[in-house]
Amino acid sequence: MRKSIIVIIVFVLLAAISSVAYYVWLSSIPGSIRSGETSKSQETIEVIDALGRTVKIKMPINRVIITGKGSWPIMTVAYMFPNAKKVLYGLSSSLNSTLFRMIDPNLADKIVPVELSVEEISKAKPDVVILKTTMRSLGDQLEELGIHVVYVDLENLESYVRDLRVLGKIFMDERRGEGLARYYSEWVNSIASMAPPSAERPKVLFLYYSVKGGEVAFNVPGSGWLQTFMVEVAGGYPLSKEAPGTGWNTVTFEQIARWAPNIIFIVTYSNKPSPSEVKERLLRDEMWTNIPAIRSGRVYAVPDDCNVAALGSWDAPGSRWILGLLWMAKKIHPSIFQDLDIKEEVERFYTKIYGLSKADAEKVIAQITGDFP
Amino acid sequence: MGAYTGRFLALACILIATSILSVLFIGRYATNPFHTTSDEMTLGIILRIRLPRVLTAMILGMALSVAGVTMQSAFKNPLVSPEILGVSQGAAFGAALAILFLPGDPLKMQLLSAIFGLLALLASYTISSAIKYGGRILRLVLAGLAVSATFSAGVGIMKFMADPLKQLPELTFWLLGGLSGVMWRNFLYMAPLATAAIAFLFVIRWRINLLVLDDDVIISLGTDPRKLRALVITIAVIATAAVTSVAGIIGWIGLTVPHICRKLFGAENSRVIPASIMLGALLMTIFDNIARAAAAGEIPLGIVTSLLGAILFVLFLSRGVPHE
Amino acid sequence: MSKVVIRNLRYRYPTSKEDVLKGVTLKIPEGKVTALLGPNGSGKSTLFKVLLKVLGPYKGDIYVNGEDLKHIDVDVLSRAVAWVPQEEDSLFPYTVLDYVLLGRTPHLGFFNMPSKRDEEIVHNVLAQLGLSSITHRKVPTLSGGEKKLVSIARALAQESETLILDEPTAHLDIGNKVRVLNIIRRMGDSGKTVIFSTHDPNEAFLVADNVAIMNGGEIVSRGPPSSAITGELLEKVYGVPVTVYRVNDKQTLVGIHPESFKSL
Numbered sequence: 022m023r024k025s026i027i028v029i030i031v032f033v034l035l036a037a038i039s040s041v042a043y044y045v046w047l048s049s050i051p052g053s054i055r056s057g058e059t060s061k062s063q064e065t066i067e068v069i070d071a072l073g074r075t076v077k078i079k080m081p082i083n084r085v086i087i088t089g090k091g092s093w094p095i096m097t098v099a100y101m102f103p104n105a106k107k108v109l110y111g112l113s114s115s116l117n118s119t120l121f122r123m124i125d126p127n128l129a130d131k132i133v134p135v136e137l138s139v140e141e142i143s144k145a146k147p148d149v150v151i152l153k154t155t156m157r158s159l160g161d162q163l164e165e166l167g168i169h170v171v172y173v174d175l176e177n178l179e180s181y182v183r184d185l186r187v188l189g190k191i192f193m194d195e196r197r198g199e200g201l202a203r204y205y206s207e208w209v210n211s212i213a214s215m216a217p218p219s220a221e222r223p224k225v226l227f228l229y230y231s232v233k234g235g236e237v238a239f240n241v242p243g244s245g246w247l248q249t250f251m252v253e254v255a256g257g258y259p260l261s262k263e264a265p266g267t268g269w270n271t272v273t274f275e276q277i278a279r280w281a282p283n284i285i286f287i288v289t290y291s292n293k294p295s296p297s298e299v300k301e302r303l304l305r306d307e308m309w310t311n312i313p314a315i316r317s318g319r320v321y322a323v324p325d326d327c328n329v330a331a332l333g334s335w336d337a338p339g340s341r342w343i344l345g346l347l348w349m350a351k352k353i354h355p356s357i358f359q360d361l362d363i364k365e366e367v368e369r370f371y372t373k374i375y376g377l378s379k380a381d382a383e384k385v386i387a388q389i390t391g392d393f394p
Numbered sequence: 395m396g397a398y399t400g401r402f403l404a405l406a407c408i409l410i411a412t413s414i415l416s417v418l419f420i421g422r423y424a425t426n427p428f429h430t431t432s433d434e435m436t437l438g439i440i441l442r443i444r445l446p447r448v449l450t451a452m453i454l455g456m457a458l459s460v461a462g463v464t465m466q467s468a469f470k471n472p473l474v475s476p477e478i479l480g481v482s483q484g485a486a487f488g489a490a491l492a493i494l495f496l497p498g499d500p501l502k503m504q505l506l507s508a509i510f511g512l513l514a515l516l517a518s519y520t521i522s523s524a525i526k527y528g529g530r531i532l533r534l535v536l537a538g539l540a541v542s543a544t545f546s547a548g549v550g551i552m553k554f555m556a557d558p559l560k561q562l563p564e565l566t567f568w569l570l571g572g573l574s575g576v577m578w579r580n581f582l583y584m585a586p587l588a589t590a591a592i593a594f595l596f597v598i599r600w601r602i603n604l605l606v607l608d609d610d611v612i613i614s615l616g617t618d619p620r621k622l623r624a625l626v627i628t629i630a631v632i633a634t635a636a637v638t639s640v641a642g643i644i645g646w647i648g649l650t651v652p653h654i655c656r657k658l659f660g661a662e663n664s665r666v667i668p669a670s671i672m673l674g675a676l677l678m679t680i681f682d683n684i685a686r687a688a689a690a691g692e693i694p695l696g697i698v699t700s701l702l703g704a705i706l707f708v709l710f711l712s713r714g715v716p717h718e
Numbered sequence: 719m720s721k722v723v724i725r726n727l728r729y730r731y732p733t734s735k736e737d738v739l740k741g742v743t744l745k746i747p748e749g750k751v752t753a754l755l756g757p758n759g760s761g762k763s764t765l766f767k768v769l770l771k772v773l774g775p776y777k778g779d780i781y782v783n784g785e786d787l788k789h790i791d792v793d794v795l796s797r798a799v800a801w802v803p804q805e806e807d808s809l810f811p812y813t814v815l816d817y818v819l820l821g822r823t824p825h826l827g828f829f830n831m832p833s834k835r836d837e838e839i840v841h842n843v844l845a846q847l848g849l850s851s852i853t854h855r856k857v858p859t860l861s862g863g864e865k866k867l868v869s870i871a872r873a874l875a876q877e878s879e880t881l882i883l884d885e886p887t888a889h890l891d892i893g894n895k896v897r898v899l900n901i902i903r904r905m906g907d908s909g910k911t912v913i914f915s916t917h918d919p920n921e922a923f924l925v926a927d928n929v930a931i932m933n934g935g936e937i938v939s940r941g942p943p944s945s946a947i948t949g950e951l952l953e954k955v956y957g958v959p960v961t962v963y964r965v966n967d968k969q970t971l972v973g974i975h976p977e978s979f980k981s982l
Contacts, residue, residue, distance in 0.1 A: 031406065031409070031410065031672075032589075032593070034410075035449060035452070038445065038449070039449060039581070039582075039585065090563050090564075133690060134690065134691075135689065135690050135691030136691045136692070137690060137691060138422060138574070138686060138690065138691055138692045139443055139574075140421045140422035140423035140439060140443065140686070140687070141422045141423070141690050141691075143423050143435055143438075143439060144422060144423045144424075146435075154498070155497070155498070155561075155564065157498050157500070158500055158574070158575025159574075159575065161500075161575070161577060162442075162443060162575060162577055165438065165442045165443065165577060166435060166438040166439065166442060166443065167434075167435075167438060467810075470807075470809055471809070472809070472810065597829050598828065598829060599831075600826075600830075600831040600832065601823075601828060601829075603812075603816070603820060604820060604823060606809065606810050606812070607806070607820065608803065608806055608807065610767065610770075610772045610801075610803060611801070611803055611806065613770065613771060613772045613792055614770050614772065614792075614796060614799070614800065614801035614803075615796050615820065615821070615823040615824055615876070616791075616792050616793040616794075616795065616796030616797070616823060616824040617792070617793075617823065618792065656810075656811070660811075660812075660813060660816070661810045661811045661812045661813075661816070661856075662812055662813070662816040664831060
């Protein structure tokens with residue numbers, strides 16, 4: 022009998038605590054928890070993030086955390102703003118590459134070994150946390166604690182244009198945000214306008230060659246993806262548009278043979294094998310000899326300037342996809358784009374946009390893998 | 395019962411103390427509950443992040459444990475766990491559907507997950523009546539295997555279709571089990587149903603004993619074994635589905651806590667069920683504390699539970715004199 | 719007064735094409751011990767299970783305490799009739815006390831737990847059967863004889879007026895057989911209606927007031943043992959030449975003569 026009473030007491034306690042806490046939750050507004058000091062400067066900035074929410078962030082913004090899944094593109098884009106160096110924190114260790122160490126000599130201080138949990142993030146007392154749109158559950162928790170959250174997408178041109186402006190506001194450089202947005206959209210428009218009509222487009226296969234557990238798989242991007250978009254803008258006919266599905270589509274060699282691509286771009290998102298190694302493999306492989314791209318030697322390993330698995334590749338939605346686009350355009354239509362100096366544009370990107378010195382930029386360029394320029 | 399009262403009280407006290415400590419002190423953010431006014435974040439963390447999470451962990455542990463005891467009695471087999479009728483795989487399938495087609499809505503995911511968990515039960519019962527082989531219990535187990543495998547295949551298809559950058563990690567993390575995003579609204583969506591189910595099983599804890607006897611004997615004692623079995627299984631599955639929809643697939647607890655409690659308190663359910671409820675709550679709270687606070691990042695709860703649960707289980711069973 | 723009246727009972731299993739019970743007619747007198755005698759497969763267990771509503775539906779009539787069995791709920795029936803099955807699995811290590819306590823179920827509401835009074839009744843039953851010393855032993859650790867006694871104890875805890883035992887002496891050594899038969903006789907003496915099945919005619923002679931011999935799903939003989947059990951009948955039923963020996967006016971033994979045995 023006594024035991025039953027204890028159990029009942031425990032349940033009642035639980036019920037009581039939950040009701041109290043529920044009341045607290047209902048009656049509080051996120052952000053108002055920060056009773057403490059009434060901000061001396063009432064200045065705020067207002068952004069509309071990728072999920073359409075209006076977020077008001079109090080100035081000054083001294084600490085910005087970028088974390089969670091999908092944070093890579095966000096970090097690469099954030100560093101395009103000089104102010105980011107001063108405020109960023111909680112970054113993923115995948116950023117630790119030659120390129121970004123040069124951009125930010127103090128990178129090591131900002132990196133954390135794992136994805137931070139809610140409490141860890143609050144310990145760091147950020148002024149705003151930037152998350153990918155899929156990280157809602159983490160973001161909701163942070164907002165419950167009164168921490169501002171801004172969601173970005175950075176999946177395609179449209180979201181780049183929108184999110185660059187948002188990030189510009191956060192990193193206190195709206196003009197630069199605007200300028201970067203224009204940089205991306207103008208290049209895309211410029212390349213697209215020079216691309217020939219569909220009848221003259223070569224068939225381009227964008228191939229993600231993956232080796233999992235000893236087995237080779239050929240994957241192609243779905244129709245809505247950045248890579249497909251890039252091929253199209255660059256003046257090619259993206260064969261994988263025909264494949265269904267939203268993820269990477271695994272295709273058989275037969276399908277590739279049927280497609281008979283004129284050009285093949287290779288990524289592996291790995292060093293073993295690297296895209297260049299795969300290129301050599303395919304050029305020598307008997308089965309592939311009759312594929313038009315192999316016969317004409319138009320097989321290209323997509324450049325990678327960071328060498329950190331999937332992330333530095335110029336097709337991934339990090340900041341350098343625009344360079345990938347230029348590179349692709351020149352490979353697909355060397356005559357149309359003969360005045361396009363890839364090396365020069367890349368150098369300009371590193372110096373003007375990432376603020377590297379010419380010498381540092383040269384160093385980065387020197388370690389770019391793949392068929393560069 | 396007097397012989398065990400001491401142990402019950404001890405367990406209850408440890409549970410209450412642990413839960414209070416977990417909420418007030420344990421976590422990456424060093425909280426001093428006496429300084430809630432000087433550090434505003436402390437109150438927020440305690441009330442809005444930790445409290446719902448610890449409560450959810452406790453209910454998760456309670457539900458899985460009591461469901462485990464119930465299923466073991468219903469199936470007359472101490473090796474049974476709540477997942478036997480495919481409820482976990484069904485819930486996983488529901489969650490996968492939500493991740494792929496209704497993204498960004500954690501509450502819809504919870505709902506879909508719970509619905510499919512229950513559908514698995516329904517499917518198991520329906521299929522078991524179509525099987526023309528074996529006794530009633532064997533038929534249920536076989537049907538459960540089939541349903542489990544089917545939903546598992548479904549989850550596999552979802553994984554294949556999932557976007558590897560956006561959806562697949564979320565699905566994988568869900569399958570590993572965890573309470574990382576739990577807030578008050580997740581708790582409040584799950585708690586009433588789970589608590590009601592747990593309470594119901596608690597109230598009829600003595601009657602569940604009957605299911606251990608041969609079905610014929612149960613009839614001679616005045617009860618319809620099929621109805622009783624169907625009733626307790628349904629309630630146990632409701633509890634399991636409710637908590638699985640929030641926490642993902644957490645194995646091990648439903649199997650081992652009943653065993654440990656039987657060793658400590660004897661086999662009779664009116665002692666084992668309350669003990670399992672308390673021990674389940676205690677263990678899950680401790681495991682979740684480890685999952686959320688042992689490292690700077692979140693360790694999937696399913697991994698912590700399986701790993702530590704297995705070690706605990708073996709350690710516990712290797713003590714004492716071999717008997718029975 | 720007949721406790722149980724069975725008239726022309728026919729029953730077949732759902733999966734078979736033949737009746738197992740082919741028109742059983744039998745009256746079980748109240749307050750007496752009735753033995754149901756018959757070879758393996760004659761339908762004794764089936765008859766019990768139909769009586770307890772474990773098997774059904776049946777054709778024919780069964781009346782328990784004057785009421786049609788078809789209209790009696792198992793709930794009500796369990797308070798009137800208790801059953802000791804032939805065999806039971808004991809998988810979970812329940813104590814004897816907890817196990818016998820389950821026999822109190824017919825008297826407890828769905829949401830209730832046993833009270834002090836229920837525990838008292840159980841302790842009394844255990845004492846009656848000489849099992850007090852093993853009250854806290856775990857059932858799977860008991861010997862065959864002890865397990866049977868515990869099973870009987872559980873049935874007695876039901877406090878029903880009628881007790882049905884299905885081959886209660888099967889697999890027991892002579893010591894335990896005698897103990898069980900002794901309990902059966904004591905229960906009869908205390909006013910309970912006891913029905914037990916066996917295939918050993920000696921047991922019927924030892925403890926039964928009434929015997930019904932069953933063969934091939936039918937009752938072929940009924941009455942007090944001295945008149946219902948004859949050598950010819952037994953030979954017909956069992957197919958071997960057994961003899962009924964009148965040892966003295968108190969004791970009858972059934973066996974096979976060594977000469978008859980050798981000449982088989």
